[in-house]
Amino acid sequence: MATPSAATRVGSRPQRAAPVSESRYDRRLSEILAHATEVFCKKGYEGASMRDLSRESGMSLAGLYYYFESKERLLYLIQKHTFSTIVQRLKSRLESVNDAEERVRVFILNHLEYFLANQAAMKVLSHEDEALKNGFGEEVAAIKREYYRICVGLLDQLKRDRGLQFATRIAVLSLFGMMNWIYTWHNPRVDADATALAGEMGDVFLRGVLGGEAK
Amino acid sequence: MATPSAATRVGSRPQRAAPVSESRYDRRLSEILAHATEVFCKKGYEGASMRDLSRESGMSLAGLYYYFESKERLLYLIQKHTFSTIVQRLKSRLESVNDAEERVRVFILNHLEYFLANQAAMKVLSHEDEALKNGFGEEVAAIKREYYRICVGLLDQLKRDRGLQFATRIAVLSLFGMMNWIYTWHNPRVDADATALAGEMGDVFLRGVLGGEAK
DNA sequence: GACTAATTCGAACGTTCGTTCGAACCCAGT
DNA sequence: ACTGGGTTCGAACGAACGTTCGAATTAGTC
8 A cells, every 4th residue: 555544544533532623634524524415415426426526525536535445435424424413412312301202202303403404414315325335334224223213112102101003113114204205395495494394294293193092 | 310210209109199009119118118117226327327227128238229319318208107107097096086085095095006016116206306407307397296286285175174274285295205205115025015004104194184273 | 032111239439437546745843 | 954744636547338320130011
């Protein structure tokens, strides 16, 4: 390798974890990820070329490869970061809420708030679902599975507390559908904000499942 | 043009509309569209190369261009045909149903039945939403708008008949989200069939909106 | 079997793709 | 002023892309 220092850095945190301020490297990488997210959102993963990313981020084509070793790895970094953040925020919010119905509402609000605030990132996450090949995709898929399981847990809790009866899997996936489809239609100039949307979707969904008494 | 006859054929029905049996040309084109749909579904529009399509359909790379003039036009043909069919079936089914709630259920069932029976085609339709550039996409977008308006009409009728109050736009788009998201999770070996799914989704959605009395 | 038109194909076109390489640049510590 | 490592770049690589063209093959009619 001609640039061993680069090779050791790519894909791993800097050796020292201590310093409070991000290193120059970390800051630059974040900027590139942000620009790349926009481009992937606009043109799709396959449709966006490395030259597009170069133009948008203001860095030369070759320069990009100092920060990640391949286009696929770049998509992985974006997806991993985005998804980890949303799961982490959700866990922190859920800690302070006990009522089963309220917890479901927190889930919806957390999802929609992050979705609308980081619309480009979430579109890339939703839309480029199967773009990562063997190994690369596995880790993202694991986070996704965890997120899904959390939602299943919330609905099962609701079912137990209220003695309801409905198919949890279908309910969860319907809820994800309602929320994730937003990236195809939400227009910030026409549509309400996250709080209002979360309220309306929460109303529809919760009335829907709460009505499911034992038949 | 070296092959004017081909040029006149591409993209337009054969001159005579009379004969009952499809021409050899029409039959072959349908086969190619079917194979191309599978490939687009598996690898995405941008990710699928003309050489992939050639391999899958058993026709030479150059041979494909006898049936359509560009890759983009091919995607257009697939989307147009798929979407037209689903709208047409819906209209025919709605003719015999009058009750507002039942009409919404017919809408859901029609959508899910076609979705699951032609999963690949519907995934291409949902996923490659913005792939068609200026002009090409406009016609497909128009059909989509019509389909959307039909659903808005059904829900408005329901609101009027039952004196309900909810945001139609959000309700419609939530319903589309529930239904269209299926392509990301449905597994025919695990999940129920279209009729059962339409029943469950219809229950959740209709209880959700029917609970929306005037506040 | 010969003639014509419809259909198919091999081979190549020019372009763009993701990636690599070595040289240059910048800047802190001396 | 000099050095050395972290950072950036221009130029190029081979491969794959969508598309074209003229010749070859096939199917249909006499």
